[in-house]
Amino acid sequence: MNLKDKITAKISSFPTLPVMVSKLLHVINEPDAGAADVAKIIQYDPALTANVLKAANSAFLGFRSPVNSISEASFRLGTKWIYQIAVSSLIFSNMKKPVAGYDLGEEKLWKHSLSVALMSEALCTLLRIRDVGIIYTAALLHDMGKIVLGEHLVDHLGEIQSIVDEQEIPFEKAEDKIMGIDHAELGALIAERWRFPDTIIDCIRWHHNPDDAPQISNALDIVHIADSMSLMEGFGYGRDELQYRMSEQAVARVNATSAILELALSKTILTMEDIENIVKDMPTENSGREVKT
Amino acid sequence: MAVHVVGISDFRTSSNPDDIIITYSLGSCIGMTVYDPATRVGGMIHYMLPLSKISPDKALVKPAMFADTGVPELLKKVLELGASKSRLVVKVAGGSQLMDQHKVFNIGERNFLILRKILWKNNILIKAADVGGVISRTVRFELGTGKVTIKSSKGEVEL
Numbered sequence: 001m002n003l004k005d006k007i008t009a010k011i012s013s014f015p016t017l018p019v020m021v022s023k024l025l026h027v028i029n030e031p032d033a034g035a036a037d038v039a040k041i042i043q044y045d046p047a048l049t050a051n052v053l054k055a056a057n058s059a060f061l062g063f064r065s066p067v068n069s070i071s072e073a074s075f076r077l078g079t080k081w082i083y084q085i086a087v088s089s090l091i092f093s094n095m096k097k098p099v100a101g102y103d104l105g106e107e108k109l110w111k112h113s114l115s116v117a118l119m120s121e122a123l124c125t126l127l128r129i130r131d132v133g134i135i136y137t138a139a140l141l142h143d144m145g146k147i148v149l150g151e152h153l154v155d156h157l158g159e160i161q162s163i164v165d166e167q168e169i170p171f172e173k174a175e176d177k178i179m180g181i182d183h184a185e186l187g188a189l190i191a192e193r194w195r196f197p198d199t200i201i202d203c204i205r206w207h208h209n210p211d212d213a214p215q216i217s218n219a220l221d222i223v224h225i226a227d228s229m230s231l232m233e234g235f236g237y238g239r240d241e242l243q244y245r246m247s248e249q250a251v252a253r254v255n256a257t258s259a260i261l262e263l264a265l266s267k268t269i270l271t272m273e274d275i276e277n278i279v280k281d282m283p284t285e286n287s288g289r290e291v292k293t
Numbered sequence: 294m295a296v297h298v299v300g301i302s303d304f305r306t307s308s309n310p311d312d313i314i315i316t317y318s319l320g321s322c323i324g325m326t327v328y329d330p331a332t333r334v335g336g337m338i339h340y341m342l343p344l345s346k347i348s349p350d351k352a353l354v355k356p357a358m359f360a361d362t363g364v365p366e367l368l369k370k371v372l373e374l375g376a377s378k379s380r381l382v383v384k385v386a387g388g389s390q391l392m393d394q395h396k397v398f399n400i401g402e403r404n405f406l407i408l409r410k411i412l413w414k415n416n417i418l419i420k421a422a423d424v425g426g427v428i429s430r431t432v433r434f435e436l437g438t439g440k441v442t443i444k445s446s447k448g449e450v451e452l
Contacts, residue, residue, distance in 0.1 A: 168392070170392055232320050232321040232389070232390070232401065233301065234319060234322065239446070241428055242320055242389050242428065245391055245393055246398070247397075262342050263347055263348055265341060265400075266347065270354070270355070
């Protein structure tokens with residue numbers, strides 16, 4: 001068995017995403033879905049309901065009267081907001097562990113993923129791009145391939161780094177040369193297994209190389225730009241550091257000016273800490289939600 | 294002794310020679326230390342963007358987010374604590390970029406450029422700088438000695 005086959009074989013034992021995420025994703029993907037549909041799903045899960053209410057009542061939102069129910073929360077804060085808090089907290093348990101190989105410490109992968117999601121959201125708002133829910137989810141999951149690739153990477157870091165240095169190629173290209181597969185492709189294979197929407201699978205697969213994707217989309221360009229900016233700003237650095245490229249074409253395609261990118265950054269840093277703390281404080285006993293395939 | 298950790302868009306000052314100020318994960322952001330060896334007063338800022346004009350309201354909440362609002366604020370604070378402008382030793386780290394990032398949104402390069410402008414206007418020289426590259430840096434600053442060390446994947450160096 002070659003190295004690539006050995007690595008991809010691990011995908012089958014990768015934990016499935018909490019069922020709630022798929023359910024929520026399905027609902028917000030429906031064109032005529034409303035707040036009531038999202039609320040209905042969340043209400044079935046007491047822990048998640050508690051999390052969302054805690055978030056809605058957190059100090060940084062500054063409501064004078066408490067938010068008592070999910071429907072009240074979606075009325076005051078919007079369905080999109082509820083969805084984002086719910087998905088972020090559901091995915092936290094899958095992402096919080098340290099990732100060997102990439103030298104990502106406790107919660108570092110999570111922090112990076114969350115920052116890319118929040119940055120994507122900020123960019124969508126500033127650039128008036130729709131489908132924020134899908135883009136937010138794709139951004140949260142874009143690097144999950146690192147969880148699988150990381151443990152194999154440990155023995156090959158020296159080789160990977162030396163071809164990055166010698167050939168001046170980005171880290172993911174070097175991963176592909178040495179390991180036979182890179183973390184983006186691995187993440188896409190996991191998302192395929194989860195039967196995720198094609199947009200999300202494409203965002204994950206091409207997040208470092210949007211110009212090479214067979215189908216270019218706003219979602220993909222946004223996730224790519226947000227990831228590049230998060231890497232620049234140092235939200236959850238790993239061993240791979242800043243050894244990636246940012247596509248000029250992607251920036252041009254979504255008409256992002258320097259001022260817009262800077263605004264998105266400043267917006268993200270202000271919300272990051274609040275959301276991070278809300279999500280981290282949440283009860284994480286997800287045993288009832290996770291199933292193995 | 295206290296260890297002060299400077300987060301992104303933040304600054305810390307101290308006049309206690311037993312203190313240490315640290316900032317982690319500097320990418321395109323800039324970490325700058327200022328130190329008066331005579332009074333042993335110093336501070337460190339970790340700012341992320343060059344100019345506050347993109348969002349003046351955010352500069353009011355978090356002046357250290359931007360070079361043009363944060364750096365003067367840090368200088369003001371250390372002078373208040375007893376540092377003298379003429380004795381200030383300034384060291385700079387960060388300003389990294391992604392690979393081949395020449396044209397698109399090279400925030401690291403702009404962050405350093407604007408800092409040099411601000412300091413030049415204030416007649417302050419940069420004593421040492423470790424900027425650029427595709428690495429992430431951690432900066433450690435000892436108030437007792439003024440010693441600044443940079444840790445990255447390339448190893449640990451004194452600045």
